[in-house]
Amino acid sequence: MESETLHWEHPNIKGPELLRLLRTEVPQALGGIVPVTATVLTLGLYVKGIPETDWMELAEKISHVHPSRVLIINPVTGTAEDTTTHVDAQISATVTYRRRGEPPTLFSECVQMNLRGGLANHWIDVVQSLIKSDLPAYLLWLGAPPLPGFRWDLLSTGFTHLVIDSEQIGLGPWKSAILAGKPLGMAVDDLYWQRLGSWRAHWATLADYPEGLSAITNPDKIVIGWPSSHSSGWRLLLGWLIDRLKWTVSDIEPNYLSIINDYGQTIPVEIHEANDPSFTFHHDAYILSSQSSHKELHSRIMKETEELYTMTDPCYQADPVNDIVKLLNRGHDQLFDFALASLIMNDRD
Amino acid sequence: MIDTQSLSNPLREGLVESRRPQPFTMIIFGAAGDLAHRKLFPALYNLMVDHWLPHQINVIGFSRQPFDDEAFRHEVEQSIRQFSRQPLDPQIFQQLAAGMHYLTANFNDPEAYARLRDLLNSIRQEQHLPGNYLFYLATPPSFYPVIAEQLGAVGLNASPDPQGWVRLIVEKPFGHDLDSALELNGQLHQVFKETQIFRIDHYLGKETVQNILVFRFANGIFEPLWNRQYIDHVQITVAESLGIEGRGTYYDNAGALRDIVQNHMMQLLAMIAMEPPVAFEADAVRDEKVKVLRAIRPLSTRDIAMHTVRAQYDEGYIEGQKVPGFLDEPDIPSDSRTETYIAMRLLIDNWRWAGVPFYLRTGKRLAKRATEIAIQFKRAPHRFFSQTATPDLEPNLLTLKIQPDEGIALRFGAKVPGPIVRIRTVNMDFLYGTSFADQAPEAYERLLLDAMIGDSTLFTRKDEVESAWALVNSILRGWARSKGAIPSYEAGTWGPSEADELIARDGFHWRRP
Numbered sequence A: 001m002e003s004e005t006l007h008w009e010h011p012n013i014k015g016p017e018l019l020r021l022l023r024t025e026v027p028q029a030l031g032g033i034v035p036v037t038a039t040v041l042t043l044g045l046y047v048k049g050i051p052e053t054d055w056m057e058l059a060e061k062i063s064h065v066h067p068s069r070v071l072i073i074n075p076v077t078g079t080a081e082d083t084t085t086h087v088d089a090q091i092s093a094t095v096t097y098r099r100r101g102e103p104p105t106l107f108s109e110c111v112q113m114n115l116r117g118g119l120a121n122h123w124i125d126v127v128q129s130l131i132k133s134d135l136p137a138y139l140l141w142l143g144a145p146p147l148p149g150f151r152w153d154l155l156s157t158g159f160t161h162l163v164i165d166s167e168q169i170g171l172g173p174w175k176s177a178i179l180a181g182k183p184l185g186m187a188v189d190d191l192y193w194q195r196l197g198s199w200r201a202h203w204a205t206l207a208d209y210p211e212g213l214s215a216i217t218n219p220d221k222i223v224i225g226w227p228s229s230h231s232s233g234w235r236l237l238l239g240w241l242i243d244r245l246k247w248t249v250s251d252i253e254p255n256y257l258s259i260i261n262d263y264g265q266t267i268p269v270e271i272h273e274a275n276d277p278s279f280t281f282h283h284d285a286y287i288l289s290s291q292s293s294h295k296e297l298h299s300r301i302m303k304e305t306e307e308l309y310t311m312t313d314p315c316y317q318a319d320p321v322n323d324i325v326k327l328l329n330r331g332h333d334q335l336f337d338f339a340l341a342s343l344i345m346n347d348r349d
Numbered sequence B: 001m002i003d004t005q006s007l008s009n010p011l012r013e014g015l016v017e018s019r020r021p022q023p024f025t026m027i028i029f030g031a032a033g034d035l036a037h038r039k040l041f042p043a044l045y046n047l048m049v050d051h052w053l054p055h056q057i058n059v060i061g062f063s064r065q066p067f068d069d070e071a072f073r074h075e076v077e078q079s080i081r082q083f084s085r086q087p088l089d090p091q092i093f094q095q096l097a098a099g100m101h102y103l104t105a106n107f108n109d110p111e112a113y114a115r116l117r118d119l120l121n122s123i124r125q126e127q128h129l130p131g132n133y134l135f136y137l138a139t140p141p142s143f144y145p146v147i148a149e150q151l152g153a154v155g156l157n158a159s160p161d162p163q164g165w166v167r168l169i170v171e172k173p174f175g176h177d178l179d180s181a182l183e184l185n186g187q188l189h190q191v192f193k194e195t196q197i198f199r200i201d202h203y204l205g206k207e208t209v210q211n212i213l214v215f216r217f218a219n220g221i222f223e224p225l226w227n228r229q230y231i232d233h234v235q236i237t238v239a240e241s242l243g244i245e246g247r248g249t250y251y252d253n254a255g256a257l258r259d260i261v262q263n264h265m266m267q268l269l270a271m272i273a274m275e276p277p278v279a280f281e282a283d284a285v286r287d288e289k290v291k292v293l294r295a296i297r298p299l300s301t302r303d304i305a306m307h308t309v310r311a312q313y314d315e316g317y318i319e320g321q322k323v324p325g326f327l328d329e330p331d332i333p334s335d336s337r338t339e340t341y342i343a344m345r346l347l348i349d350n351w352r353w354a355g356v357p358f359y360l361r362t363g364k365r366l367a368k369r370a371t372e373i374a375i376q377f378k379r380a381p382h383r384f385f386s387q388t389a390t391p392d393l394e395p396n397l398l399t400l401k402i403q404p405d406e407g408i409a410l411r412f413g414a415k416v417p418g419p420i421v422r423i424r425t426v427n428m429d430f431l432y433g434t435s436f437a438d439q440a441p442e443a444y445e446r447l448l449l450d451a452m453i454g455d456s457t458l459f460t461r462k463d464e465v466e467s468a469w470a471l472v473n474s475i476l477r478g479w480a481r482s483k484g485a486i487p488s489y490e491a492g493t494w495g496p497s498e499a500d501e502l503i504a505r506d507g508f509h510w511r512r513p
């Protein structure tokens, strides 16, 4: 299938003007032909304060896989010339041609918006009107998390999903979004949770073996090593285990947790700092240890000093395009909500 | 040794990465052949690239071509380079190749099966593997019973581990007629249980064929209309522009009815017409498919004369190239009565479909390649626009396009802009290619993975095969009795005029895919 990407620049326009341009520019460029629209979702990229990135390139890569309208939201505050309310916009549209004689297809649109003046704070107003109706709308928040008091209620009437990445800053700053979004039907998705899927799948495979199954699901003790005890990483994994195995948390300390399993027995969980993330499950004479290093996740099951089984899987690495493309394929993962509910939402960290 | 078992695994529940098989060894009979090279090795490799395979997988090639392990690995590498949808990555290939072995052996040689058993045992012990075996019969069909019997004779029809599994994948064609299919089922059942047998129909591995069920049963708006009240008739087309492509001997023995109708078209028909299964599980789905196949009204001799048409292609032009007629193709006897085209009308005698005709047609050397199912709805009950509507306003038509352009189209009438009511037919088109840019896996990848996991939903069960053959058999018998000339059609057209007459008798016409 042939395709071409058309580009426009529109400095200093008013917010509503943008919607009109999106409706009219492509047909004009195609000599008056209204294309068939293939777009299946809206994707917002909130990029405030991140320097020196070609967002249009990233947007085009994502929309190459998922036909979408990508809105790059860049509120600009600070300098004197930014005080008048206006938008500096760039638009690109990819049009594909299937066959001679058939109308072309508008495959995707990418819009970069540098929002200035009043719009730097009230950007939701402009963005709302650009979100495609009745289709999923994701907002990937790449900048620093918003301050307390942010109008999540307004945002969640437009976006159906807020996408975050808790690897660097943890989940603490997002708790208010998770709480506010839920009653309004906005799901929160975490790209870090998604990457940790390599751990979950790895353990699920180990649990196909009887020794693996009993070590993970019925441990006497769990020892966790993680680069920072404040990280959401081990919490998300432990939260997932707690939910799946119907455990309950009875005590949370900074470096220690106490869990009750479904037989009422206590499982102590120790957390200490270590360079490479690891989980070790002790069960009778068996030890199952999993460690991630050099992009690999390696596990072994030992019975006393005898090594019974080893397994190595690739560990998913952060990649903005791949991560979001994968998330858009799969949609919201309910296990994430369950993991949050079982550990993180009641944790002070 | 750790052996795997199917204990319920709470960590699998809800996991997006859930379908990974347990470690196993795959044994390919006929590993030096065309199917293994074009489909099986590339499918295995792509499954490995996409992380679907277990950590330990061994593959044993079993065929008479003399190879050693190294030469076999080289063969596999070449086939991946040539046929894989993803390019060969030497590191990943190395992982696959490390577990590849080859036995130079004749299918008829009992001693070879003892060697196979010994090799399997030594792999199992050296690598601490569970005794899970997947046998793939990529051989001429006459060897299916031979190999099954020999496997039974050396005890390879059951796993040496109490928790292990043994499965047998059988290629098409499954039988030449009803009797031979029954006989083959009987022979396989002497050695294997039905739950161990996976009969491949690669059509069921196609994304768009699976999507028929999703489309029908995951969307609330179509099912209420999916019955005799609203549907006028259904047309199923499997059109090929190719000829017999050097497979003259095979094709002359088979013909379009056996090659396409008995398996692929009966599957398409079953999926379009079946009742909703109680669960998306192997037996629930296949129970419903069998029910609908059994409800197809048997064809009497008169019905066969009236409601089936067979034909052979004559010379003609395909994409500007002159092509020979069927009877002039290599390996085809000049008095061959094998059909390269068939059109037929079927009725399904059940509550949902009483009185709704299903028209099926398939052929080689037709005007273009297209596999589609078209559902034509009844006209609106009261045509109050009849004064002003354009005469060519057509009834609503829902088309499920399976290949080459996968998608769904809905035809409806819309007002032409202007001061008077004029109505024109328009199409609402949804194309998979535009809404999902992800590369879909090949049919063989999906089916191999399902067999590795033990999910037989997309494989044909004994009773399904037999029901389809029962219908086809009655047609074959009817045709054998009629001695008249076989109609012909010009290559590059949509088939013989007799087929147009067949559908015109009911007041319809074939749609143009």
Ligand SMILES: NC(=O)c1ccc[n+]([C@@H]2O[C@H](COP(=O)([O-])OP(=O)(O)OC[C@H]3O[C@@H](n4cnc5c(N)ncnc54)[C@H](OP(=O)(O)O)[C@@H]3O)[C@@H](O)[C@H]2O)c1
Residues within 6 Å of the ligand: B029, B030, B031, B032, B033, B034, B035, B036, B038, B062, B063, B064, B065, B105, B106, B107, B108, B137, B138, B139, B140, B141, B171, B172, B173
């Ligand atoms: N090819 C396809 O695309 C395709 C598609 C659908 C279904 N199928 C089915 O798949 C099966 C295999 O088809 P194919 O095209 O791969 O056939 P093929 O190319 O003839 O392969 C069969 C293989 O079996 C070997 N063989 C034959 N007799 C043997 C014996 N007595 N002992 C040991 N090895 C023997 C052949 O060796 P030699 O080379 O020495 O003869 C060849 O390597 C057939 O049932 C076919 O109907 C094939």
